[in-house]
Each structure stands twice: as structure tokens, then as C-alpha cells.
Amino acid sequence: MSELESEVGRSSVPGPRTGAAGTAGTSAALEGEVFLSVRDLRIHFDTDDGLVRSVDGISFDVRRGRTLGIVGESGSGKSVTSLGIMGLHRSHSARISGEVWLDDDELIASSEDFVRRQRGRKMAMIFQDPLSALHPYFTVGAQITEAYRVHHPVSKKIAKARALDMLDRVGIPEPAKRYSGYPHEFSGGMRQRVMIAMALVNNPELLIADEPTTALDVTVQAQILDLIRDLQKEFGSAVIVITHDLGVVAEIADDLLVMYAGRCVERGTAEQVFEAPQHPYTWGLLGSMPRIDRDQTERLIPVRGTPPSLINVPAGCAFHPRCPHADVPQDDKTRTLRPELREVGSGHFTACHLAQEERTRIWTEEVEPKL
């Protein structure tokens, strides 16, 4: 990881080093290679009220066979980031800069046509809103079959068998009967699973799963996470899981990236971030998790305040209006100077002005005992 770390924060950096020819199919040998590399990605939208800085300089790598979890509150730019990687921001108001390296190709500067050809096989996405990804006038079976045939020159019959198998694997009861149903005839959770089947049907090398299990109960959720792990094991796929559910992250992610207001505020291995979280926002996230063994008398402790406007992002540390520790560093830095990502442990980064000893003290004395 060390190469990436030193690059973070600069406005422009060269693409990833690619070792051996990174072509599809030889996944096992390439396991651990960087497959996706995002460099200083910025996605802004022009609106009547001003420029919305949805994603404002984000960099990360995802390696083959590994899973990066992205967490962060609603509106922090998680979906906009993933749609940006997939090349799906078609709106004229979108201003995109930075680099997205998929294997050996840089996508931001590539033609729309080229990026479209990468979708499906090389990279696929499970969308947050299942209805938007499914066509209302075609049966779900036909849609999955078609998605497969686009990348595989096989007969309809073979493609259908593959689609049925996928429906079965995502836990749709009686797939043969459900094959010819329309999206509106499926329950919310079933639609989500249909979309997962569609994204996985081509064994993509990069899978981006945007809130893949929000509509699913724990048992089905476990099944879906297993499915993603299987894909990863078998094809060495690189996976990004975006979720607000820390339980899901704990279960599946190897690495973790915490987003706040379009930027990365903490990044490290999942273990590092869970066991020794460094950023006050991450502490807030951990503190507001509802638990089944607690009753109603305990109101949840949300991170106080509201998410910042992405048009007038607070100066200095974007989290300062809500941060209980904003006054600790004594000087005004927190309100004037934007904290850059700093390494606080091997491969563990955070963007906060707090001095290391101070941070450790707050965590062990004030925050951890309350969780």
C-alpha cells in the first residue's frame, strides 16, 4: 500500500504500476494485484444554487481478491463515487476530474463507448435503487438472460439455464416460476436479489455493491455475502461494498474507507478501523449503532448536527461544526486548515488535526467506555 499512501493528497499522480499483463482469466496468479486505482477523483455538479462538491479528491486502491468497504453518512458521496467509476454520470451538470484506472486502462479520459464495453464483464454494479436498474416492461428472467448474452455468445437456452441458476443462488424461491415475473410483482428484497443476480451473472472482475443488503433480513443477507465471497474466491474479483451497516462491513471488508462530505477521513484495514478508530466522525458512527439487546429507554446517540452542505463545505476540517473535539487542538487550525490524510499506523490513515497522544487519550478515556 505504501506507494499509494504517499500519493494521496496530491492533485495529480501517475497511474498504477501494472506488473504482469493484467488480462482477464488469470486471476489466481494475480491475486493481490491492484485492479482498481482511483486517484484524486472529483465529481462536482453545477446547480442553480452553486457547485455541489459531491466527491472532492478521493484516492484508493482495490486489489484482486480483496474487499474494500466504504462507509459514511447519507449524502457523503459514496454512490456518486461508484457511479463515477462505472462511467454512469451522464448528466451535463457533472464535472469530473481525476483518474480511474481499471486494470491497465484509465477510464475518465476514455471514450464512452470504451467504458460501456468494460461494464458487465470487467466491472459490474449492484445499484442502491433496484427499481432504477430493472426495466419495468421486461420479465426479470429475460433481463438476466440478456445481460449474460451480451457478453457470452451462447444459445438462449444455455443463457436461460444460467439465469435460473443465478436466481436460485440469490435465494428466490421457485426460480422457474419466478423467471417470467415482472419487477413490480417482486417484493422489495426480491428485487434487490434479482439485481444482484444480474450483476453477478458475468462473474465481473470488479464488483461494486452499493448497499447490497439494505432490504434483506439477516439470513438472506448472509447468503448474499457468501455469494459475493464465492465470486471473489473463484475469480479473484476485486470488490467494493458500500454500506451504512457496520455489521456487514465487519463481516466482509478487508479494508475500510470512511467518507465524510465527499472526502476520505479515515482509511485502513477493517481491523485497524474497528479496533482503534482514529477519526472523531468514525467514533460517532460506532456510537449510533442500534442494538437488538437494548430497549427503547435508551435513545440512540446520533452524531449531533446535520450533514454539511456540499455547496458551502465548512472551512478547515469539514467535520468541525459537529465535532465534540473541535476545540481540543487549542489553535484555530481546525477551522481554517483542511486536515490531510496522515499515517497513524502502518497503512492506517486519518485526516484530523488532533495530536496522536490526545487522540489516543480521548478514545481510551472518553469514547470507548461509552460504546
Add this chain to the structure above:
Amino acid sequence: MSLLELNDVKVHFPIKRGVFFDRTVGHVYAVDGISLKVEAGETYGLVGESGCGKTTLGRAVLRLVDITSGEVVLDGTDLASLPDKEMRSMRRRLQMVFQDPLGSLNPRQNIESILSEGMAAHGIGANQEERREKIRAILAKVGLPSNALSRYPHEFSGGQRQRIGIARALVLEPDVIICDEPVSALDVSIQAQVVNLLDELQEELGLTYVVIAHDLAVVRHISDVIGVMYLGSLVEEAPSDSLYAEPKHPYTKALMSAVPIPDPVVEEARERILLTGDLPSPANPPSGCRFHTRCPWAQPKCKEERPQLREVGDGHRVACHFVEDIESGVLQIGTDRAAVVPAARTEDAGIEAAAAKAAEAAEAAEDKAVEEKSASVEATDSEAAETDSTESAKDSTAQGA
């Protein structure tokens, strides 16, 4: 009288086949005979696996789907048999927050237009200016910026859209709001904010909620009474705390035991009931008790006779023939159907606490067994159960020492 009362509500969707889609080849029994009561000012939580009919039941209450049979009584009026015109004026009193936020928001309308549409139709606010003020206030409460008014649905994130859906229901000042997965797309901190907001509004305005959610922790947090659904029917209903403390129906037991608790000490003391077998299709539901194909306690009778929901004490209503026998231990769990596994033992510190808890539980079980003994004719059986639990209590105490 309860504010909202459902009496044997059924919603069966015809399955059509053929070129012109006119041949009915069967039915999806999405909701198959549900009776429940929701008291004014309370929150009724509805949980159950994906596809068990929760959304369909919610839609039936609003008559957004055809009700095959049964009654939906709001404040003394049966909505199921109400003429369309009168139903329209009842609609304001009943609002729904939909599960698919994007699908339920018109992409060509901006937020102001989406939210004020219903207000204007129901005569809320004297003019647009007044309505706008009200919308602004509600948007602020759900944590959206006021410049949201002039923006379109696609410009919002998933969680923001979900809150727009909640705001749309709130501006109409309804009596009952059916919230279908109201916080599933929200991260924990905003989830907490919205859950607390729903709480506050309930206290302030006396709102009544039906909350549908698969997240048991959220449901517990927000509900007074919880109903558990399985394949179109209600299998258990109880006051929230009581349901979590002591689930009685086999399905509820399995459901509760599957939820991980992020606390190794508590986790230690729990047992998991892992169900085997697939969820049956609602187009072809099993005979008798719908749960018999997966129930670890199933008996021959379960296949034949459908159990009715009945009072079993402690405010629980349970649909199971054998709930008493399961509780007393007369009926033991069948291991071919389910694996009962203790949560993994990790730290030594946990074991001690776990042992103490197990001893406590065993003691409680013992008390019950004694009670049972005097009431039951099968004295020998419960005696056996009693010795068992005393022994295990001793075991765990020894371990703890």
C-alpha cells in the same frame, strides 16, 4: 376501540399466463388472513422475512392493492368496502412511506411540487407560500437543506430520497403512517435521527405508526407492539420488550437467535437456532402450519391443521399448536431440522459471564417447570425437564467458579 383494525385480511394475486395474459393459473397468497389491532398513538412493528407479505399488507390498508377479502377498519369505517370517492377523502388520514423511494417519486417533479401536490389536494395551507413554509420546516426536521425544494429526485442520495418520502407523508398531517422500511437506506447516525424524529412527532401529534422493517433492532427501538409474519400470516404478536425477552413461536425464536449482538459477553450466552430448508413459495404454501416444513418442533398434526392465533399469556398471541409444550420442554427440538449452536467461545472473560447468565436462565426455567408440574398431568415429563435444568445450572456454576 382501536384506531385501526384488520379482520382476516387476504390479498391473493392471480398468476396469469398465456399470450394475452388472461388465463389465471394460480395465486400468490401474499397476505392470507391477518387480524390485528393498532391503538391510537402507538407504534405497531411488523417484521418477517423478505417476501412474507409485509408491503402487500401495508398497501392493502391503503387500498393500493385489491383486497381479496376481509375488513380494514379505520376509526369505525371499513375501508375495504368504501366507495372509491369516499376512500379518496380518507386517504389523507392514512399515509405510506414507500420502500422504493426513487420508484415512488416522479422524476419530472421537483421536491416542492411533489410535497405540495397532496397538500393542495387536501386543502392544507391557505396558499403556496404557506405550504412552502410548512415543507421547509418538515425538510429541516428530517435533515434536508431548504434548497432541496427546487431540486429533482435524481439529484439526491439514496438516504435523502428516503427522507423525502417521510416528509411527503408528514406534511399531510395524517393519523396513521405506514412506514415501509423507513430507515433501511440510512446510515446509523441519520437512522437514529429519523427514529428519534418519528418518536418526537408521535409524542407531539399523537401519530400512530405501522413500521415495517427487517432490522429487528430498529423495530424494537421504535415499537410498542410487534407482529411477526411468516408466509402471509401472523405467527406471533406481543409487546415489544416481551417479544424480545421471550419469543414463543418457533419461528420467532429462530429469527431472534439469528441476530448478532455486537457484544461478546452477551453473544456468549446465546444459542443460535439455524433453520434449514428454503423459504416456501407463497404461490404454493405448505398445508397446515405454514412453518411446518422448517419448524424444528413440528409434529404430524402441524401438517394437517392450520394453527390459529391465540392468547397464550404475557400479552402474547401465538399461532402454534404446541407452544405450551415447547415452553415447558415436553417437546424437544428436533435436531434434524435445525442446528442449535452456542455462539463461538472467544474470550475467557466472556465464559464466566456466560456461565452466570446460563445459571440464571436455568433457574428461571426451573421455576417454570415447577409451575408447570402442578398444572400439567404429564408430571413425569416436566420432572425430567426439571432435573435436566438443575443439572445444567450446576454445571455452569461449576464452570464459572
